Amino acid sequence: LATKMLMHEDLPTMYQTIDESFPLWRFNLVSRTEQDAGHENQRGNFPLMWLANFSRLRQSLELALKIILRAPHSRLQSHISYCKAARLKGKIPHKIGAAIKEDFANGLYNRRYRVEKKSLDVNTPENRFIKMVISKTKKQLAQLEQKLRHSNVLSEQPRLSEAFLNELYQWQQPLNEILTNSFLSDLGDYNGTNHESLVLQQKPGYSSVYRIWNELKLYLDAFSDISSISMKSVAEIYEVWCFLRIKQILEDELEFQLINTKLSDLYLNPFFELQLRDGYAGAFEFKRHDGVIARLAHEPRFTKNTKRIRSYLVSQEPDILLEVSFPKSSESGDTNKQFIWLFDAKYRIKTETNRYDNEDIDQADYVPDDAINQMHRYRDALILLNNDQQTNKKSRPVLGAFALYPGFFDQTETNYYAEAIKEIGIGAFALLPDADGQHSKWLVNFLREQIGVLSHQNLTDNLVDRLYTQDAARIPYHGMRQVLYSDLTMTAALGRSNQRETAYFDAFKNGTAKWYHMPQSTFAGVFKQHIVDEIRYLALASTFKHNQGNNQIEKIWPVKSVTLRKRSSLTIEQTGKASNSVEMYYLFELGQPLTLYTPMTLVPDSFIDSMTLTTLNSLEQTKEFHQIQRVYEDALQVPSLSNY
Structure with missing residues (x-):
């Protein structure tokens, strides 16, 4: 660590945040290497949710045992005894009666006779298995508690609270109560079974215990080898704290509500580590x-075999994944728009430079x-697969990847990595624990800008458009284009005929127009060039004195090219009138127009009011201007028309 990093000031705050939400995440009950009786066991650290999963198994075990106690399995078994003739009761079998008669005739009155009776008995292999599960679970939990208490005593500073140790003690009490049940006290020792038991596999209660035990015993076997308790490293603590800080930002700053925590989608790998089954299934x-x-997912793993998002060559495991899904809109069809941001926490700062x-x-x-x-590696490695197996379409799902590191800055100033974040979607945010959140402002502002805050108006479509028109999202491979709407269309009124040459308007009326111009200031700064490059059609409404208030769009003009030029350089043929202005204008070169089967009516006279961005598909299905489905609503702003 760099000497100027104040680790001892950061750790208590991070501990407090972690313990409030997820107690004990910062402890390792199984450290990386534990020595025991001369042999070495190598195990990886538990992931974040190990304790919750273990607790879930224990609770499920208790519920299954209660079912068994209410209706224990029994089997008809033979009981053999040897009794004197005077003690025999009930109907005496013919064979025994003949033997008694013969013995009495010979003077043998004290002889005992073999009697076999059948009755229902609970002392079955299945019940003995249940007793073994309870006894072993209780015993190993007691050993774990004892070792942890001993480790706490030997440590200079106790690493585990008394509350946690008491909780371990409380876990044992239901098992103690079950063991005192008379049903279990009459059972013998479990010595295994010679064949598979249908009772353990199918009967309610028994099947649950059998399934839970196969997983629970892995935990208990590991616990039995624990000789000390270790603390997670500061790097791991910082990683978990960053994860929780983003969770807090979503809830407190962006007004999200937690609706689900999928702890059940974890599984144990061969190295006794809990992992998510597929990507971020446990988010x-x-x-x-x-x-x-x-x-929000912690350490999702993407491999060659994950289904939705895949890493084709090498497995990728970013620290934090944030996926945001915006609701369906009229233009997005049946699919939600989804965006992914990745974060990797590094409790390090740069200490060396190169030339x-x-x-x-x-x-x-x-x-x-x-x-x-x-961050570059994560963004480039992850590929989103289309659900349609026939098309096999692929896309890159990661909109941005950012490192989180403990840099100390006045975050009212500009982030050093702000330009890179804007231009390419790669960068870093300084993130430090503090009481008032002053050292996480850059990250808060970024997420607020990307995801937005709760509004009474339905502005989610606008947020989606903004995300898709960011510079980082519009970087294509060389020689290709990156567009969201392949048929983006802009509507506008041509203006008053008494302001320009008549030939200019006649060309639009006759379908021979070649040019159309528009102020650069028409488009808001963040949208400018991206929107202009994406426009494929212009839907232009003619405005004449005799039909004011009932203007129509009859023709759709394909856009062949767009150039940015000074207004003074445009000819009368291109604009309808001359101007000496040096203001920048977009000049659209037009192709042969398409004629609408049903003209669109009620187009406003005003040039400003008639400007909208829509799609050709929406335009063809709309009869009146006010019914148009708008896209990129934040892209247009009121331009200066003094030189138009």
Whole structure:
């Protein structure tokens, strides 16, 4: 660690945050290497949710045992005894009666006779198995508690609270009560079975215990080898704290509500580690009143075999994944728009530079180079697969990947990595634990800008459009285009005929027009070039004196090319009138027009009111202007028309 990193100040705050939400996540009950009786066992650390999963198994076991106690399995078994003739009761079998008669005739009155009776008995292999499960679970939990208490006593500072140790003690009490049941006290020892038992596999209660035991015994076997308790490293603590900080931001700043925590989608791998089954199947799920859904996952793993998002060559495991799904819109069809941001927490700062760096690491905190390289790797490696197996379409789902590191800055100023985040969607955010959130402002502002806050108006479509028109989202492969709407159409009125040459309007009326111009200021700054490059059609309404208030769009003009030029350089043929203005204008080169089968009516006279962005598909299905399905609503702004 760099000497200027205040680890001892950061840790208590991170501990407090972690313990409030997920107690004991910061402890390792099985450290990386435990020595026991001369042999070595190598085990990885438990992931974050191991305790919750173990507790779930224990609770399920208790419920299954209660079912068994109410209706224990019994089997008709033979009981053999040897009794004197005087003690025999009931109907005496013919064979025994003949033997008694013969013995009495010979003077043998004290002889005992073999009597076999059949009755229902609970001392079955299945019940003995249940007793073994209870006894072993109780015994190993007691051993675990004893070892942890002993480890706590030997430590200079107790690493586990008394509350946790008492909880371990409480876990044993239901098992003690069950063992005192008379049904179990009459059972013998379990010595295994010679064949598979249908009772253990199918009967209610028994099948649950059998299934739970196969998983629970892995925990108990590991617990039995524990000789000490270790603390997770500060890097792991920081990683978990960053995860929880993003969770807090979603709930407190962006007004999401936690609706689901999928703990059941975990499984134990051969190295005794809990893992998510497929990508981020175990994510926390949030929902906002405007219909936006967020999923937050810790250490999702993407491999060659994951179904929805795949890494084709090498498995990828980012620290934090945030997926946001916006509700369906009229233009998106039947699918929700989904965006993914990745975060990787690094409790390190840059301590070395190379000859190509211009960063002064003595004056400011920078993220290590390898962390930035890792962000590029994550974004490029993950591929989203289309559900349709026939088309086999692929796309890149990650909109941005960012490192989180403990840099100390005044976050009212600009983030050093802000330009890279805007341009390419790769960068870093300084994130430090504090009481008032002053050292997480950059991340809060970024998420607020990307996801938005809860609004009384339905603005989710606008947020989606903004995300798709960011510079980082519009970087295509060289020689290709990156568009969201392949038939993006802009509507506009041509203007008054008394302001321009008559030939200019006649060309649009006759379908021979070649040019159309528009101020650059028409498009809001963040949308400018991306929207212009995406426009494929212009739907232009003619405005004449004799039909004011009932203007129509009859023709759709394909856009062949768009150039940005000074207004003074445009000819009268291109604009209908001359101008000496140096203001920048977009000049659209038009192709042969398409004629609408049903003209669109009620187009406003005003040029400003008639400007909308829509799609050709929507335009063809709309008869009146006010019914148009708008897209990129935030892209248009009121332009200066003094030189139009």
